[in-house]
Amino acid sequence: MEPEILELESFLPYRLYRLADAVSREFSRIYKDSHGLTRPEWRTLSGLGQRGTMTATELGEQSAMHKTKVSRAVAELERRRWLTRTPDENDRRVEHLTLTKAGLAAYREMVPLAKAFEQALLAKLGADERAAIVKGVLSLEIALGTRQRLSPGECKTVAAKG
Amino acid sequence: MEPEILELESFLPYRLYRLADAVSREFSRIYKDSHGLTRPEWRTLSGLGQRGTMTATELGEQSAMHKTKVSRAVAELERRRWLTRTPDENDRRVEHLTLTKAGLAAYREMVPLAKAFEQALLAKLGADERAAIVKGVLSLEIALGTRQRLSPGECKTVAAKG
DNA sequence: TTCTGATGGTTACAAATGAAACGAGTTTGG
């Protein structure tokens, strides 16, 4: 019996990783070149900009980061005076994190760039291909249980699934 | 005008990265738990198992790894006596890498596990969802120019695209 | 030939990462 070989270039885990890596590397220029942020720092900024105030634990859940990454990213953004910590009144272990004016300004500056990046990426695809990647990614998220929460636009897709 | 916010959970670069990370982490148990391989080492093993003999540069291209990763992975696999280096006769900078019997044995042991992993992953999806993720990933690879080479099964898909 | 620049691959150093231990605070159960 002929020994099996694995074609790496067709292997989905590899392809997914390579794709995500390429996209992420490209996107990182937006926050790295302009402000010297790392990915954890960008995600922290983005999370707080989006939600307003969060604890470090919540940030970790929302942005899928290990707590040490959160801790270090928060420390760096605090050093830049882009966020402040407010002790929780009931539980002194907890700190509520909020962007400062400077942090919010940086966030608001980057949001349009991020959206434009995503649009440009999707614009390279045909309509059916866009639909395919969105549907495929969503279905894998659900299958793996890494789904976080449904965005308005996706509810229809999920509903249509049933 | 209301300031724009970015919904991280719906942002494609983030979702792709998180998904790939989850899949890759899960898959890494196959080569990490059983043989203590790192991802670069696994890719090196996989590349050589698939192609038989390659140079470090070729390995880097095939498996999308930086040359320092390749260099270190090759050094480790050589230390394990899983591969050997053969100097090129015409160009003394080049070494041809080949798996030893032990390396090949490890490769052949892991290939079915890898394939089973991929099958199990896809089995969690419906037929249309499987088609969607394959089509979506392929179209993004093409759009980004990270495509490496067409596997037999994909030729139809690409051809049908035109 | 000899100079220049490109290439294959390794190494050195700094930065990013993850696992585990940690201190401080809180909750639970006796």
Add this chain to the structure above:
DNA sequence: CCAAACTCGTTTCATTTGTAACCATCAGAA
């Protein structure tokens, strides 16, 4: 009340990674 167990977040340490410098070799041009 008190001790064990748990949680929040930080820090320590070892490993992994990327950038850049590096050595050796090769190819091309003067």
